Amino acid sequence: MTDLTTAVPAITLNNGVRMPQLGFGVYQVPDDETTSAVATALDAGYRSIDTAAIYGNEAGVGRAIADSGIARDDLFITTKIWNSDQGYDRALRAFDDSLAKLGLEQLDLSLIHWPTPERGLYLDTWRALERLYADGRVRAIGVSNFEPEHLDRLLASSTVVPAVNQVELHPALQNRATVAANERHGIVTEAWSPLAQGAVLGEASVVDVAARHGVTPAQVVLRWHLQQGRVVIPKSVTPSRIAENLDVFGFELAADELAVIDMLERDGRTGPHPAEFHAA
Template structure:
């Protein structure tokens, strides 16, 4: 008589990794915590880590670095197996204030280092991002962050950093989704070895009901979100979807196993419509 077998747990999806311009690798699919209250962040990040995410993206302005750090500490996952990103807020730009803000973020996260530190916005009217970048270069040289980059930078902002002749940003994190594809920003980044990372990769849900997306999802037996996330991955972007729902957290991670055709990708490429949901970097100060 044979004993009944216990069903095995579903395999954790294997997330591809990309190599930054300094040789550091980053999981291509990460977990974002934008707009997650701090008291809910620990549970959300814990769910993401349990599901198999190993890259977590937070920011000083999100007000949830403490909750993020608590989840990391309680996870039992080795620090070397995690990739943690945080960002400098606009009010803290400037050389000395950047160094103080970085210390504050590390303390809240409960970490000795982060893997990626980003300037959150260029805030061009303040014109402090070059001094800020010099402070970032110091933090990088001291080994306190494994990579440095920017967020919401347009080509003209990136060019001014490149003109300094120092460290090239590893990442530019920008709003990107089927309705806002940021082709000029991405092309500039690709030319200079700067990877594009997509925030609001699902346009805060605005593109999930698009017939092109839903038709592809129905044919593949996938969710619309999975189709869009796979489209990002196929385009070579880093992507950081956010959710506080455990089932959706797992579904988003499973997008790595979705397979789009060339025709599927072309159909989604055709949806570009300058559909920005956040502020424009040239005007946000």
């Protein structure tokens, strides 16, 4: 049986930190169910877990980590600063809060969850993350849902280039301008909602490619992401799907198969946009 913990490749971030290319997301998982879901993921072979303050389940993630018996150095834990916690001092307090809930002494990656430019605080928030990074309390810092103009403004006044920009990205919404901006600046693109909450899995082209390889449509879409160098964080609370989403390293998509999935993005198809994330 393949050891999936060693099968998952790692991406080297712009500061030299290695991040697993496939992780486990816990968006919309209630805290009291999160411990079990993360424990199942860790047992399956995941070593990267993505949470956020606004999810309300950092404590559940922390319980699973504590109960796992897995060495801390073998795990990669990400959380995010929520919109209402932006600003230098508030972000520092929010980071401490998250760390306490997770039961950790150091984070692997901390992200600004949204730029919320109407607040005008993301530059101050970034300064807080830069301080935490300099102090060694977090191994890498980055952003989430930042568009090219937000990146440009951040980079014009910062000393640390974000290591990661986590954005909604799937076959129906490929966020090409942001991906291109990330590449220009040496920022890794991480896809949230990589399966479009299942919305693209019934597409004829995806189903056809899956049949050719004897895999599921979800595995095809995750493989499409991976072969283009992105980090992905699929979410499920179903044990069989948790395992299935990790089992994507035994096949490879051909260039024409990648291309036919690329073509799924078209005008009017923007995919899901959880309203919660757009709250100021």
